[in-house]
Amino acid sequence: MIGLFDRLSRPLLRALDPEDAHNLTLKALRLVPVARAPADSPDIAVRAFGLNFPNPVGIAPGFDKGAQVADALLRLGFGFVEIGTVTPRAQPGNPRPRVFRLEADRAVINRLGFNSEGAPPVLARLAARAANGGVVGVNIGANKDSADRTEDYVRLIDTFAAVASYFTLNVSSPNTPGLRSLQQVEALDDLLARVLEARDKVRARVGPTPVLLKIAPDLTLSDLDDVVGVARKHGVDGMIVGNTTISRPPTLRERATAKEAGGLSGKPLFKLSTRMLAETFVRAEGAFPLIGVGGIDSGPAAIAKIKAGATLVQVYTALVYRGIGLLAEIKSDLAAALKRGHRNSLAEMVGVDAAEMTAESWPA
């Protein structure tokens, strides 16, 4: 049903303002019954951070910021859903228009700026669906006008611990001024110490909840040395590489739209984010698993992420251009790649190309 809706509606949705189209898609997922996707082949199941994933393909945060359609997304066949970014208090984000399609580049620029309903309604929705199971991670961020940003993350850990399969600390959105400075070594050291302490405090009540760190693809390699070093020192459960980029690759064709401020996602982000993933993998030395995200638009692109070091992957922008059919295509390509390579599990493919990739010239 939703597949048919998807096919019929995509040309219509692409004619609308991107944010209106997005809101209409969320509404459809809330109202149109979603048939359950066929069960995944056990070959592509993944275990990471102490959690079991039926397949490694998740939907990236930003799609369902308010946890309105997490169950519909799981029924569509995503291996996991990451909701958010959620901030403690409601805030409107930046003025519209704030999402722009770069059609010819298969890309999007957004400067939403953490538009968030705030924690209470999102918590209520997650609590109402908690018994349904599935991996639903909660991506958390600080309010724009917060006096103590680190305290916002700490509060959100306490608020959502009972309903979050895992947490992602979003310190990499380019659209909240100053947020990315939390990736600097002293601020990050303090953030991770306080957040992991908060997580350990609620452990007796809710059990262990993995905490992952999502970084920007725009870090320098010496910043990345520091970030991975601090993440290892504190024993974070994983890293996500990465968020949108503030860079504008010279290859972009939609030159006028490319001038809009905000974070670029989609196909032109693939090379940079995959290189940063490989760089993170070689620095992590197996201390924790990684989630690869940025520009995945096909099965081969997802396989390249895994070979660069991703245990799990996430998609967002390509769904705008390719529709939900992309998900089944990626999963079947992953199963076929395992057979072709005579491998028993995806884990055997993780990072096999990472060292070689880090020796290549820097992607343009």
Ligand SMILES: Cc1cc2nc3c(=O)[nH]c(=O)nc-3n(C[C@H](O)[C@H](O)[C@H](O)COP(=O)(O)O)c2cc1C
């Ligand atoms: C419209 C839009 C909104 C986003 N909002 C968030 C967000 O709230 N939190 C976050 O961590 N990432 C957010 N992202 C970034 C995505 O999660 C992802 O890291 C990025 O888009 C790269 O993946 P992609 O090329 O497959 O889209 C957003 C991306 C887009 C396009």
